[in-house]
Amino acid sequence: MYLYSLTLQRATGIVCAINGSFSGGKSQEIVVARGKLLELLRPDDNGKIQTLLSVETFGAIRSLAQFRLTGSQKDYIVVGSDSGRIVILEYNKEKNVFDKIHQETFGKSGCRRIVPGQYLGIDPKGLNHVSRKWTEAVDNGANMLVTVPGGGDGPSGVLVCAENFVIYKNQGHPDLRAVIPRRADLPAERGVLIVSAATHKQKAMFFFLLQTEYGDIFKVTLDHDNDHVTELKIKYFDTIPVTSSMCVLKSGHLFAASEFGNHAFYQFQGIGDDADVESSSASLMETEEGFQPVFFQPRRLKNLLRIDQVESLCPIMDMKVVNLFEEETPQIFTLCGRGPRSSLRILRPGLAISEMAVHIREDGRINEWRAPGKRTIAKVGSNRLQVVIALSGGELVYFEVDITGQLIEVDKHEMNGDVACLDIAPVPEGRQRSRFLAVGSYDNTIRILTLDPDEGMQDLSVQSVSSAPESLLFLEVQASVGGEDGADHPASLFLNAGLQNGVLFRTVVDMVTGQLSDSRSRFLGLRAPKLFSIIVRGKRAMLCLSSRPWLGYIHQGHFLLTPLSYETLEYAASFASDQCAEGVVAVAGDALRVFTIERLGETFNETVIPLRYTPRKFVLQPKRKLLVIIESDQKAFSAEEREAAKKECFEASGTGENGNGNAEKMENGGDDEDKDDPLSDENYGYPNAESERWVSCIRVLDPKTASTTCLLELQENEAAFSICTVNFHDKEYGTLLAVGTAKGLQFWPKKSSTAGFIHIYRFLEDGRSLELLHKTQVEGVPTALCQFQGRLLAGIGPVLRLYDLGKRRLLRKCENKLFPNTIVSIHTYRDRIYVGDIQEWILETWTDDECKLIIDRF
Numbered sequence: 001m002y003l004y005s006l007t008l009q010r011a012t013g014i015v016c017a018i019n020g021s022f023s024g025g026k027s028q029e030i031v032v033a034r035g036k037l038l039e040l041l042r043p044d045d046n047g048k049i050q051t052l053l054s055v056e057t058f059g060a061i062r063s064l065a066q067f068r069l070t071g072s073q074k075d076y077i078v079v080g081s082d083s084g085r086i087v088i089l090e091y092n093k094e095k096n097v098f099d100k101i102h103q104e105t106f107g108k109s110g111c112r113r114i115v116p117g118q119y120l121g122i123d124p125k126g127l128n129h130v131s132r133k134w135t136e137a138v139d140n141g142a143n144m145l146v147t148v149p150g151g152g153d154g155p156s157g158v159l160v161c162a163e164n165f166v167i168y169k170n171q172g173h174p175d176l177r178a179v180i181p182r183r184a185d186l187p188a189e190r191g192v193l194i195v196s197a198a199t200h201k202q203k204a205m206f207f208f209l210l211q212t213e214y215g216d217i218f219k220v221t222l223d224h225d226n227d228h229v230t231e232l233k234i235k236y237f238d239t240i241p242v243t244s245s246m247c248v249l250k251s252g253h254l255f256a257a258s259e260f261g262n263h264a265f266y267q268f269q270g271i272g273d274d275a276d277v278e279s280s281s282a283s284l285m286e287t288e289e290g291f292q293p294v295f296f297q298p299r300r301l302k303n304l305l306r307i308d309q310v311e312s313l314c315p316i317m318d319m320k321v322v323n324l325f326e327e328e329t330p331q332i333f334t335l336c337g338r339g340p341r342s343s344l345r346i347l348r349p350g351l352a353i354s355e356m357a358v359h360i361r362e363d364g365r366i367n368e369w370r371a372p373g374k375r376t377i378a379k380v381g382s383n384r385l386q387v388v389i390a391l392s393g394g395e396l397v398y399f400e401v402d403i404t405g406q407l408i409e410v411d412k413h414e415m416n417g418d419v420a421c422l423d424i425a426p427v428p429e430g431r432q433r434s435r436f437l438a439v440g441s442y443d444n445t446i447r448i449l450t451l452d453p454d455e456g457m458q459d460l461s462v463q464s465v466s467s468a469p470e471s472l473l474f475l476e477v478q479a480s481v482g483g484e485d486g487a488d489h490p491a492s493l494f495l496n497a498g499l500q501n502g503v504l505f506r507t508v509v510d511m512v513t514g515q516l517s518d519s520r521s522r523f524l525g526l527r528a529p530k531l532f533s534i535i536v537r538g539k540r541a542m543l544c545l546s547s548r549p550w551l552g553y554i555h556q557g558h559f560l561l562t563p564l565s566y567e568t569l570e571y572a573a574s575f576a577s578d579q580c581a582e583g584v585v586a587v588a589g590d591a592l593r594v595f596t597i598e599r600l601g602e603t604f605n606e607t608v609i610p611l612r613y614t615p616r617k618f619v620l621q622p623k624r625k626l627l628v629i630i631e632s633d634q635k636a637f638s639a640e641e642r643e644a645a646k647k648e649c650f651e652a653s654g655t656g657e658n659g660n661g662n663a664e665k666m667e668n669g670g671d672d673e674d675k676d677d678p679l680s681d682e683n684y685g686y687p688n689a690e691s692e693r694w695v696s697c698i699r700v701l702d703p704k705t706a707s708t709t710c711l712l713e714l715q716e717n718e719a720a721f722s723i724c725t726v727n728f729h730d731k732e733y734g735t736l737l738a739v740g741t742a743k744g745l746q747f748w749p750k751k752s753s754t755a756g757f758i759h760i761y762r763f764l765e766d767g768r769s770l771e772l773l774h775k776t777q778v779e780g781v782p783t784a785l786c787q788f789q790g791r792l793l794a795g796i797g798p799v800l801r802l803y804d805l806g807k808r809r810l811l812r813k814c815e816n817k818l819f820p821n822t823i824v825s826i827h828t829y830r831d832r833i834y835v836g837d838i839q840e841w842i843l844e845t846w847t848d849d850e851c852k853l854i855i856d857r858f
Contacts, residue, residue, distance in 0.1 A: 009603040010054060011035045013314030014257035019247035020066040020075030022091040028249045029091075031077055032257060033061035038079065038098065040091060043253060047307040049265055051601055053096055053556060059083050060111060065120040076101065080117040084109045096557050125151065134171045138162070146197045148222065149206050155224040161194035161210065164291075166220060168232050168281075176232040176281040181294040183214065185687050198246035198254070207271070209254075210234075215242045215685055216298065219272040235278040239298045239684050240264065241341060254304060258312060261341035265308040272303050298684045311599075311606055313345060318617045324625045324703060328525075328548055332604070333703070335615035339633055340681035342611040344618075346703060347604035350565035351551060353595045381422040381472075386433055386451065390419035398451060400433065413449070413457040417441060424451070425474040425493060425509070426540070436460070436514055438495055440469030446497055446505075448514045460514030466521070467501035470528035474509070475542050477554060496542060496552070498529030504544060504561075522561065524550055534574045535582050536597060543584065545569045555601045564597070565605030609706045610682075612639055612697055617723050619737075624767035627703055628737060630720035632696035634745075636686045638713060639695075645687065692744060694719040698761075700768060709768035718743050718757065722785045722795075728805040729790040736805075737761040737770065738792055740782030756781045758794060758803070758810060776803075776810040786826035788833065795823025800835060 011034040019030045022040065029052070030041040038061060040053040063080040077089040077098070084107040089098040107115035141163030148168070150156025157170030168176040180192045196211040208220040216239045223231040240256055241264070247255040254266040277296035285292040313336045323330040332347040371377055371391055379390040387399040387407060394415035399407040421440040427433060437449040437457070446469055448460040473496045495516065497505040507519040525547030532543045542552035549564040549572075567588055575585035575594055585594050613631035620627060637645070696719040700710035714720060722740035739761065744754035756778045761770040784795035791813060792803040800823060801815040825836040 006056070010037055011314075012310075012312040014244060014263060014312070015061060016064045017245035017247050017255065017257045018064045018066045018077070019249055019255065020068070021073070022066075022075050022077065023093045024074035028251060030247055030249075030255050031064060031066070032245075033064055033079075036060060038089075040098075041255075043249075043251070043265065043308075047253070047265065047267065049255075049308055049310055051556070053091070053098070054601075055098055057081065062111065062117045063120045065122045067122040067124045069124055078120055078122065080120055082109060082111045082117065084115060084117070086117075086120070121147070136169065138169075139165065139167065141165075141191065141193075142167075144194050144197065146199065146208060146210070149199070149201055153201060154206055155222065155227045155229050157229070159197075159208065159210075159220065161197070163191040163193055164293075166194070166210065166232065166234060168222065168229055170227075170229070173227075173229065176229060177284060178232045178234050178281045179279050179284060179291055179294055180210075180212065180218065180234060181216075181236055181277050181279055181296045183216070183688075184295045184297055186214075187688060187690060190688060195259075196243045196246050198248045200248040209237065209246060209248065211240075211243055211246065213242060214688075215239050215683070216296075232281040233278060234280070235272055236276045236296045237272045238301050238304045240266070240301075240304065241683060242685075253307075258341075260314060260338040261336070261343075262312050263310040264306050265310070266304040267307050268303060269301075269305050270303040274302070301683075311602075317615050320618070320620060322620055322622065324620070324622070333618070333620075333627065335611075335618055335629065337611075338614045339636070339686055342614050342631065344609040344611060344615070344627070344629065344701065344703075346607040346609070348565045348607075349603065350548075350563040350605050351600065351602060352598050352605040353564060353566050354598055355593060355595045359592055379419050379422050381424045381437070383424045383426050383434060385427050386424050388422060388424055388437055388451075390415075390422055390439075392418065394418050396422075396437075396439070396449075396457065398437075398457065410453060411457055415439065415441065417443065421469050421472045421497075423472040423474055426476050428476075428491075436474070436493075436509065438472045438474065440472050440497065442468050444468055446472070446495070446516075448495075448509065448516065450514065461516050463507060463516045463519070465497060465499055465505050466503065467499040469497045469505075470500050471498040471531040472496070473531035473533060473542055475533070475540060475552070477540075477559060496531055496544075498524075498531050498544065498546070500528040502526055502528060502546060504529050504550075524548075530571065532572045534572065534584055535576075537582070537600065543572050545572060551597060553600060560601070562603075566595070569593075607706070609701070609703070611699070612711075613695060616721055619723055619725050621725070621735075621763075621767050624763075625702075625704070626709070626767050627701045628723065628725075629699045629701060630696070630723045630739060631699065632694060632719035632721065633686070634694055634719075635689050635691050636693065636695050637689050640713075642681070642687065691748075692746060693717065694745065696720045696741070698723075698739060698770065700770060702768070709765075710770050712770060714741065716743065717754075719745060722782055724785040724787060724792075726785075726787040726792050727790065728792070730805055733762045733773070735763065736773070737763065738785050740785050740794065741775075742781040745781065753781055756796065758782050758785070758792075760805070760810070774808055774810075784823050784826045784836075786828055788828050789831075793826050793828070793833065795826055795835065797822055798837070799823075800826070800833075 015033045017030055017032040019028055022029045032039050036057050036059055038055045038057055039051055041049050042052050044050050060082040061079060065078040066075045068075045079087045085103050085105045087100060088102040090101050092099045138160050139162035142160050144161040146159040148154055148157045160167040160169055164180055166178050182192050193213050194210045195213050198209045200207055209217055210220055211217045217237040219235045219237045221233045222229050242259045243256045244259045245257040252268045256264045279294040313334060317335040319334045321330050321332050329349050334345045336345050337343050375391040377389055378392050381388045385401045389397045394417050396413040398411040400410050402408050419439055420442050423438050425434040425436040435450055435452055437451050439447045444465050446463045449457050450460055475494045475496055477492050493509040493511050495507050495509050499505055502523055502525050504522050504524050507516045524544055527546045529544045529546040534541050534543050536553050544550040549566055549569050550561055551564055552561045570587040572584055572586035575583040580596060583594050583596050611631055613633040616630050616632055618627050618629040694717050696714040698712045699708055701708050718741045720739050720741050724738050725735050726738050727735055739759040741757045742753045746752050757775045759775040760773045762773055764771050778796050780797035782794050782796050786793045794801050798819040799815055799817050802813045803810040804813050819837055821837040823835055823837050827834040
């Protein structure tokens with residue numbers, strides 16, 4: 001027996017990423033580590049990122065590196081993990097797997113500081129041993145090393161990325177130092193650190209892309225004569241969201257694995273040869289106060305163009321599962337992101353689709369065939385060369401298409417009763433006809449008949465099912481496991497049947513004898529599934545229309561049956577045009593819809609609602625179906641201050657007020673990227689303020705309309721950290737909202753705050769607005785709030801305290817000071833209180849009698 005720990009959805013955050021030709025040839029792929037997942041990605045011809053392979057490693061991947069042996073045409077992957085080993089992997093495109101070539105144990109398991117699993121250095125042209133040849137002290141603020149190409153490709157050495165500087169070092173070579181340009185609005189006490197780097201190397205040139213913690217990318221070049229470097233230059237390139245890794249592909253693309261929010265795929269529009277802000281080692285000037293800084297102002301993207309993005313929930317700040325929309329399955333509500341990339345995401349199970357059109361007309365030739373006597377045509381099945389018609393009474397009429405394109409009647413066959421459904425298998429490659437016809441009858445049987453002219457539509461096999469079949473579909477599955485260049489498995493023929501009891505029945509058809517085997521069933525919905533053949537990624541797939549639509553398709557060598565995140569459909573068929581290569585035309589009610597299916601292999605379809613600041617927590621109002629969210633950010637300006645600063649910037653530059661209204665769009669669930677705004681917060685981040693500055697707001701949001709009904713901005717440097725709804729014994733106000741805040745919170749040099757407060761709000765306008773009743777000052781930061789037996793439980797530092805509602809403030813009833821650490825969460829179940837602190841879970845029980853006794857003592 002093997003036990004696996006599998007998540008509902010794979011991790012979306014990326015720890016590190018590398019690029020190379022892992023499948024061999026000229027194609028380039030990207031390998032990413034998503035915690036314990038190792039994935040192989042490849043951009044298609046349209047610039048969309050596709051996942052070729054996803055492998056569960058059951059461990060924490062700490063580092064990745066790629067290398068190529070001399071004379072080889074493919075790259076290998078080196079993985080460092082918490083296993084205490086490094087593993088060398090090769091991608092096998094025929095089997096679509098990572099083959100382990102070698103593994104080496106170098107330390108104990110676990111992410112230990114003394115075990116060197118976090119960093120990897122690759123040099124396939126050195127010897128099979130390592131010896132220390134040179135040691136030199138580096139800057140105290142150094143945090144990253146970037147390898148400089150050597151041999152015939154460059155001068156060798158390393159770039160030392162330190163606070164405010166980039167330094168070139170090599171054995172026996174004098175240091176070259178250049179200052180990193182800084183934003184003009186960055187406070188003087190704030191330094192600039194490099195957090196991500198990428199190298200682009202060609203035969204005649206190379207350069208580096210370095211990104212700072214603020215998202216600004218700089219192009220770094222070295223002027224050199226053989227092994228001697230004469231100058232180090234740093235030029236402003238572009239600004240994108242902060243990344244954990246960057247990969248420059250030879251195809252002229254940049255993959256940016258974002259630290260927070262969605263990952264992006266960019267196309268190079270230029271390589272930064274235009275005039276822009278630049279600093280160099282030759283122009284470095286030292287004054288009495290230190291080195292002279294170089295300033296720049298971020299601008300819109302000039303060298304990069306975003307062409308695709310990969311959804312990421314990282315980091316998830318809070319999450320709840322509830323069916324607010326009264327759909328078939330509950331929705332998952334998550335608070336994601338940080339700062340200007342913050343969002344509320346609503347996850348629905350199913351694949352995402354893009355609707356292309358809602359009306360279409362089609363003209364074509366008509367071939368007419370009249371049924372004999374008074375019989376009517378009941379059912380029809382066809383492929384590209386064959387047609388079978390079922391008449392009322394159970395007679396089957398078989399036609400074939402001749403070389404002139406005309407239908408020729410070939411054979412007839414009488415069934416024992418009316419035909420419920422039928423389908424013809426697809427014509428095999430290189431053949432003139434298919435041998436198999438499937439016929440479903442109302443006696444709960446499915447029969448396979450031969451269409452061979454010499455055998456006269458004889459029965460080959462019979463299958464009993466649990467209910468009368470409503471729809472039949474042959475599906476020939478030929479999985480290309482290696483992607484575009486991989487080899488195909490031998491085709492398998494499956495017969496799928498939608499039964500009237502809502503079950504999808506699936507069985508394997510022997511392609512020689514027609515016998516049925518390996519039968520499986522799955523309940524899809526309350527309506528009998530109707531089955532239709534469509535094309536997805538160039539291969540046949542199955543669309544099942546029950547109470548909700550489902551898609552059966554091949555992904556990474558496996559057959560998946562996944563619901564679509566779309567409304568109920570009646571009928572569907574494949575649709576292709578110049579604008580829509582692989583579409584689906586479907587009937588929904590009285591409308592005709594054309595759509596495409598996107599992001600195969602994903603579990604959820606996301607609805608993204610942008611937020612103003614970093615979301616901390618949220619609560620639900622199930623009766624009113626609203627959400628209340630608290631948001632807060634440190635070292636940031638309020639939305640009003642940012643808009644005023646933007647207005648001044650636009651007026652000074654003469655560009656007009658292009659950015660006005662962006663904050664209002666974000667608060668009402670508008671687009672998260674305003675293309676007309678040259679300083680979009682989503683791309684460039686918020687302007688940096690002093691470390692003691694906090695901004696915060698309380699938001700009431702209607703998830704159905706994605707609109708904000710109430711937004712309260714906290715004043716006087718307060719920030720919200722906890723929230724809950726509470727019903728006090730006093731029913732005068734009904735359900736109230738409690739919010740815990742801190743004023744002037746600092747984390748360094750030690751954690752401190754000016755004051756803490758618990759705000760009590762009441763709901764107005766049917767819960768769509770808030771009014772402050774009062775706020776109570778407390779001696780610490782209220783990091784956890786929860787209702788308990790008609791009162792409010794608050795975790796304030798290590799103290800657990802019970803409050804009741806007063807006219808002007810909260811009234812302290814009892815408290816427990818036995819907790820050693822700061823309380824971060826409180827949950828109640830009946831008479832039990834579950835308290836989570838920073839280091840462990842503590843279970844505390846208060847009975848009714850104990851509560852009354854403690855309250856009486858007050």
